[in-house]
Structure formats: structure tokens, C-alpha cells
Amino acid sequence: MNGGEAKIEIFKPFGEAFELTKKILFQPFDLMKWLVIGFAAFLSGHLGGIGVNFPSPFRNFQPHRADHIIPPHFGQWQPWLQVIIASFALLVFALIIVLVWLKARGIFIFTDCIVRNRAAIVEPWHEYRKEGNSYFWFFLAIMLGALLLAAIMLATFIPLGWLGHSARQASPITCIGLLVFLFVFWFSISIFVGVVSYFMAPVMYRRRCRALEAFRGVTLLIAHNLGSFVLFCLFGIVLVLAVLMIGTIVTCATCCLAALPYIGTVILLPLFVCLRAFGLLFLRQFGPDYDVWMNFTPPEFLPVLSPPPPVPPTSTLNPPDSPPASQA
Numbered sequence: 001m002n003g004g005e006a007k008i009e010i011f012k013p014f015g016e017a018f019e020l021t022k023k024i025l026f027q028p029f030d031l032m033k034w035l036v037i038g039f040a041a042f043l044s045g046h047l048g049g050i051g052v053n054f055p056s057p058f059r060n061f062q063p064h065r066a067d068h069i070i071p072p073h074f075g076q077w078q079p080w081l082q083v084i085i086a087s088f089a090l091l092v093f094a095l096i097i098v099l100v101w102l103k104a105r106g107i108f109i110f111t112d113c114i115v116r117n118r119a120a121i122v123e124p125w126h127e128y129r130k131e132g133n134s135y136f137w138f139f140l141a142i143m144l145g146a147l148l149l150a151a152i153m154l155a156t157f158i159p160l161g162w163l164g165h166s167a168r169q170a171s172p173i174t175c176i177g178l179l180v181f182l183f184v185f186w187f188s189i190s191i192f193v194g195v196v197s198y199f200m201a202p203v204m205y206r207r208r209c210r211a212l213e214a215f216r217g218v219t220l221l222i223a224h225n226l227g228s229f230v231l232f233c234l235f236g237i238v239l240v241l242a243v244l245m246i247g248t249i250v251t252c253a254t255c256c257l258a259a260l261p262y263i264g265t266v267i268l269l270p271l272f273v274c275l276r277a278f279g280l281l282f283l284r285q286f287g288p289d290y291d292v293w294m295n296f297t298p299p300e301f302l303p304v305l306s307p308p309p310p311v312p313p314t315s316t317l318n319p320p321d322s323p324p325a326s327q328a
Contacts, residue, residue, distance in 0.1 A: 008228040010235050012306070013281035019304045020281075021274040024117050027300075036119035037273070038266035043106025046272045047261045097140070104136035105129075107201045114277050115205070117298040131204045131211075138200075138211035142193060149189075153182055195222065195233060202283050206292050221286060232282055239278075243271050281305075 025034060108128035109121060196218050203214040222229050247268060251258040258264040265272070284291035293305060 008225065008282075008285050010228075010231050010282070013285070014235075014278050016281050016304055016306065017274050017277035020114070020277045020301065021270050023300050023304065024114065024273055024277075025270055030119075033119040034266060034269060036121060037110075037113045038269045039262065040106060040110040040113050040119075040121060041269060041272045042262050042265040043102055044110040045103045045106065046265050046268075100139060100143070101133075101136045104139060105132035107135065108132050108205060110276065111201060111205050111280070111292070114273060114280065115292045116296065117300065128205065131208065134211040135201060135204065138215065139197070142197075146189075150186075153186075191233075195229065198279060199283055202280055202292050203290060206290060206294065217289075221290070225286070239275060243268075243275070246271060 024037070105125060105128075108131055109124045112124035112128065113119060196215060199218045199221075200211060200214040203209070203217055204211065207214070207217075209217075247258065247264075250267060251264070254267065258267045280292050284293065288294050293301070297305065
């Protein structure tokens with residue numbers, strides 16, 4: 001139904017993504033367009049270059065000088081210390097929630113900028129409000145579930161270790177094996193959620209559906225095409241390592257200017273656009289339900305985009321002005 005007989009490629013979508021990046025950012029070059037699309041990429045979580053170890057005022061800290069740093073009347077503030085710590089933790093948690101919400105909304109804005117080859121923030125912000133909020137609530141549930149799972153794992157591991165120590169039967173091999181199992185389990189869950197979430201946004205963008213429906217659709221797609229997605233992940237790891245190397249070189253060459261969040265995003269924007277376009281082009285090989293350019297394709301993209309795999313036409317996927325297909 002979704003072109004299962006079609007050959008799913010890796011390098012061809014990457015070549016097309018490279019060409020689309022040139023079309024979007026360099027043909028022609030428009031500084032204002034760079035700044036707007038860079039802000040969309042910044043909202044979607046691309047914060048800039050590689051972090052650098054800046055000089056710290058605590059680097060020359062010496063323990064014997066602590067009495068000169070800590071105020072002598074610090075004991076008067078101890079009753080308020082718990083309140084200050086709780087308030088600070090609450091503030092950090094609220095900041096994380098806001099950043100996750102902005103990232104969920106920004107992913108759809110950045111995707112729209114690439115798909116339609118336009119520099120727009122306000123229009124896609126309002127147009128994909130429902131999908132962005134659904135994506136946010138889904139990830140908030142994932143975050144809370146991960147915290148709950150981690151608490152359960154700690155609640156089971158610590159008592160087992162304490163009982164084994166009390167009984168003097170604790171074996172180092174058993175503890176190491178349990179730790180390895182927990183690490184592999186947690187790593188597998190993280191990889192699965194990361195890959196599924198990466199492709200959820202394009203599916204929601206294409207179908208205008210909720211996050212749960214996109215999650216089911218992408219999960220089934222990965223289950224039916226596991227080999228193709230494994231190759232995509234392996235190639236993606238190579239690309240991420242290349243981006244890290246380029247980001248480090250650019251950060252050093254610009255005297256750490258690329259390490260600044262928004263400025264670094266604008267400087268490294270071709271990398272972020274190419275990577276996102278690569279994911280969109282890889283996904284469109286699985287049929288019209290996964291083709292973000294199905295309803296609208298910029299004319300300048302037509303020489304670059306290869307035709308999608310042939311699938312049986314359906315009335316819900318054909319554009320309104322397309323003539324009825326005639327097949328034997």
C-alpha cells in the first residue's frame with residue numbers, strides 16, 4: 001500500500017537534501033531569509049555550535065579561602081535555605097517545560113520553512129498550533145514516564161543490592177550484569193523514542209493528525225521496514241559526528257562566536273537545513289502518506305525532487321485539481 005516494493009535508498013535522499021539546501025539558502029542568497037529560518041531552527045532545538053570551556057571564576061578556588069567567601073552570618077539564612085532550593089528547582093522545572101513547548105512548536109515552523117522554501121514564523125506558528133501542542137503534550141508524557149521508569153529501576157535495584165549485601169551473597173558479576181542490563185534497556189528505549197519522535201513531526205505535518213496517531217503510524221512503519229531505518233540511523237550517526245567536527249572547527253575559527261545560541265544557529269544553518277531535509281526526503285520514499293511535498297511543491301524544487309514511489313491512487317491523497325488517474 002505504501003510502496004513496500006519500492007527500493008528505499010539512503011544516499012540519494014542525502015544528495016537531494018544537499019541540492020535543496022542550496023536552493024533554500026544560496027539560490028539566491030538572502031540574509032533576511034537566513035535570519036528568519038535560523039530563528040525557526042533555533043526554536044526547534046538547534047542552539048548553535050559546540051560548547052566551549054569558558055574561563056570560570058571558580059577555577060582558582062582554594063578550600064582554605066572558603067571562610068573569606070562564605071559570609072559570617074550565613075547561619076541566619078539556613079532556615080530559608082530549603083525554601084530557596086525548592087523555589088529554584090521549581091523555576092528550573094518551569095523553564096524546562098517552556099523550552100520543550102517552544103521546541104515542539106518550533107519543529108513544525110522549521111519543517112514548514114524547508115518544505116515551502118519560505119522564511120515565515122507567524123503563519124506556521126498559528127497554522128500548526130494544534131499539532132505543535134499535541135507534540136508537546138506527548139513529549140511531556142514521555143518525560144514523566146521516563147522519570148517514573150527511572151524511579152522504579154532505582155527503587156528495585158537499591159533494595160536488591162542492600163539485601164544482597166546484608167546476606168553477604170552479593171556477587172560483583174551479578175551487580176555488573178544487572179547494571180549492564182539496565183543500561184542496555186534504557187539505551188534501547190532512548191534510541192527507539194528518539195527515532196520515532198524524529199519522524200513523528202513530518203507525519204503530523206503531512207496528515208495534520210495528533211501525536212498519538214503519528215506515533216502508532218511511525219512505529220508500524222519502522223517495524224515493517226526495520227532494515228532501512230537501521231541503515232538510516234547508522235548513516236545518521238556518521239552525519240552527526242561530521243556536524244560535531246564541523247561545528248568545532250567553525251567555533252574555533254570564529255573565536256567561539258558560533259557557540260552563542262542564535263548566532264551559532266545562523267552560522268551553521270546549512271548543516272541543520274540539510275539534515276532536516278534529509279530526514280524528510282528519506283521518509284517520503286514510503287509513499288504519499290509520508291510525503292510532506294504531496295500537497296504543495298515549490299516550483300524550484302521540481303528539478304531536484306525525484307518522483308515518489310508508485311502507489312495505488314486514492315481520492316484522499318490526490319490534489320483537488322489533479323485529473324483522475326486511469327490505470328488498467
